[in-house]
Amino acid sequence: xxxxxxxxxxxxxxxxxxxxxxxxxxxxxxxxxxxxxxxxxxxxxxxxxxxxxxxxxxxxxxxxxxxxxxxxxxxxxxxxxxxxxxxxxxxxxxxxxxxxxxxxxxxxxxxxxxxxxxxxxxxxxxxxxxxxxxxxxxxxxxxxxxxxxxxxxxxxxxxxxxxxxxxxxxxxxxxxxxxxxxxxxxxxxxxxxxxxxxxxxxxxxxxxxxxxxxxxxxxxxxxxxxxxxxxxxxxxxxxxxxxxxxxxxxxxxxxxxxxxxxxxxxxxxxxxxxxxxxxxxxxxxxxxxxxxxxxxxxxxxxxxxxxxxxxxxxxxxxxxxxxxxxxxxxxxxxxxxxxxxxxxxxxxxxxxxxxxxxxxxxxxxxxxxxxxxxxxxxxxxxxxxxxxxxxxxxxxxxxxxxxxxxxx
Numbered sequence: 324x325x326x327x328x329x330x331x332x333x334x335x336x337x338x339x340x341x342x343x344x345x346x347x348x349x350x351x352x353x354x355x356x357x358x359x360x361x362x363x364x365x366x367x368x369x370x371x372x373x374x375x376x377x378x379x380x381x382x383x384x385x386x387x388x389x390x391x392x393x394x395x396x397x398x399x400x401x402x403x404x405x406x407x408x409x410x411x412x413x414x415x416x417x418x419x420x421x422x423x424x425x426x427x428x429x430x431x432x433x434x435x436x437x438x439x440x441x442x443x444x445x446x447x448x449x450x451x452x453x454x455x456x457x458x459x460x461x462x463x464x465x466x467x468x469x470x471x472x473x474x475x476x477x478x479x480x481x482x483x484x485x486x487x488x489x490x491x492x493x494x495x496x497x498x499x500x501x502x503x504x505x506x507x508x509x510x511x512x513x514x515x516x517x518x519x520x521x522x523x524x525x526x527x528x529x530x531x532x533x534x535x536x537x538x539x540x541x542x543x544x545x546x547x548x549x550x551x552x553x554x555x556x557x558x559x560x561x562x563x564x565x566x567x568x569x570x571x572x573x574x575x576x577x578x579x580x581x582x583x584x585x586x587x588x589x590x591x592x593x594x595x596x597x598x599x600x601x602x603x604x605x606x607x608x609x610x611x612x613x614x615x616x617x618x619x620x621x622x623x624x625x626x627x628x629x630x631x632x633x634x635x636x637x638x639x640x641x642x643x644x645x646x647x648x649x650x651x652x653x654x655x656x657x658x659x660x661x662x663x664x665x666x667x668x669x670x671x672x673x674x675x676x677x678x679x680x681x682x683x684x685x686x687x688x689x690x691x692x693x694x695x696x697x698x699x700x701x702x703x704x705x706x707x708x709x710x711x712x713x714x715x716x717x718x719x720x721x722x723x724x725x726x727x728x729x730x731x
Contacts, residue, residue: 324470324490330361331643332499333469334368336567340508342419343563346373349418355425356383361469365421378418380409384430384595391434391442399438400445408506410453413462417559420457420464427473428655431595439594440624447697449626458699459674459681460555463563466658468493477655496568496647496659507661512564515552518640519572521731522550525721527713529538529580532665534706536586540605542667543580545692547678550574555675568647569595573639575676577692579608581635591705592655596621598702608634610669625669631696637668637676643707643727657701664705665724670696 325333338344350369354545366377390399413420431439447454457464475485482488488569494500500508502673529543553569556562582605590599598618604611610633613623626632641662642648671695672681680688685695711724721729 324486325361325494327364327492329499331362331368332504333467333497334361334365335507336497336499336504337421337465337467338365338369338372338419340429340505341467341564341567342463343561344372344374344419345561347375348373349376349413349416350374350586351378351380351413351418351420353380353382353420353422355423355469355471356381357471358423358425358469361423370615377598384426388430388434388595391431391438396438396441402449407449407453410450414453414456418462420462422464422466423467423469424466424656424658425471426592426595426656427471428477428592429595429597431472432596432597435572435627436596436618436620436624439596440621440628443594444628444697451697454671454697459697460557460669461681463559463561466563466564466566467497467567468656468658471698474656478652492650492652492654496650496662508564512553515570515572516554518729518731519550519552522572522574522713525713525715527721528716529577529714530723531635531712531714532583532585532704532709534586534704534709536588536706537602538585538704538706540583540585540704541581542635543577543608543692544638545575545577545672545677546718547677547691548574548677549590549680551673551676558681566658566662566702568659568662570641570645570647571639571666573637573673573676575672575693576635576638576667577608578634578636578672578689578694581605581608581691584668585704587702587704588706589651589653589660590617590655591700591702592657593618593621593625593700597655601702605635610634617640625698625700628698629696631694632670632698632700634669634694634696635667636670636672636696636699637666637701639666639668639701640711640723640729641665641705642724642729643705643709660703661701664703665709666701666703666705668699668701670700672695
């Protein structure tokens, strides 16, 4: 529910700041089928930026639900070669890739979680070459959102104008309400860059997380880790912003040096099912115990996907006064909710979070402590009273967060 002017501003922002589309380059847009007007706006704006070709990958979660309900698991797990080839084509031809994340958070609540997990694992395995390329910045990519009726109803269940309210929230967090959104984003990126520079300068050995809800976690950081912020650089040397909105600075934990317990601070929507009020215990990097008041089976299936989903692949720092946190809106969408809270990720680490990591072998990355997996799933741990302390190799401690907010 964006008007035409906002849609064009939105598309222009994502194509210029997000994927930084270059003249003569191809673009693929993954778009919900009910949002044809969004696809049309992106197509028109992309060609005005000099795109060589624009391809739309239509997505329909209602049809997906029917398939999950009616087809058997074995058939659903047979990922067609044409689908895999179409994804690999993007990296072979150096396409930019924009994905619109606007799913109904509980679309698959009535589907057996084991079935969903099996299909998700099969798809992740089939697309590992492409996902590895994406996580190593082999292509420029960006995840954004637009309001849909089903998603809006979950966020604002009692409102008659739910989609309009969600649209206003997205416009604000994307800075589309500003006179010059592109300039505002450049200023925002500079702020995040300064925080990443501070963390890289101090080269902490590990971080201490503690909050009154019971979180008491020691997160060791990978050897030669690098803190990154919004703007990254692809292998072709062109900068891009992978998530819009974004408020985080992030790096790679050491896969063998995480100890303690954490409690989730917000629900996690995973494969159309919601996990909430969960607790995870780590010992020497590995998950040794977990529980959840809601979505336990979904959490269990995620953790048991492969050996890498028993360990962490990302640690991200975000203050409680970020624009998304201040909105007081629970989006049930990780793109937004992760930017309202410090968070961690189960699964694969970004190679770019290791010095020269995009050019290292899997063994070299592993030796430095970077985790590998077919999954990468963020979940939120930030609270209003969260304390974060950085500890250097010599034992010196620097407090980074007090009461959930940056103090540096």
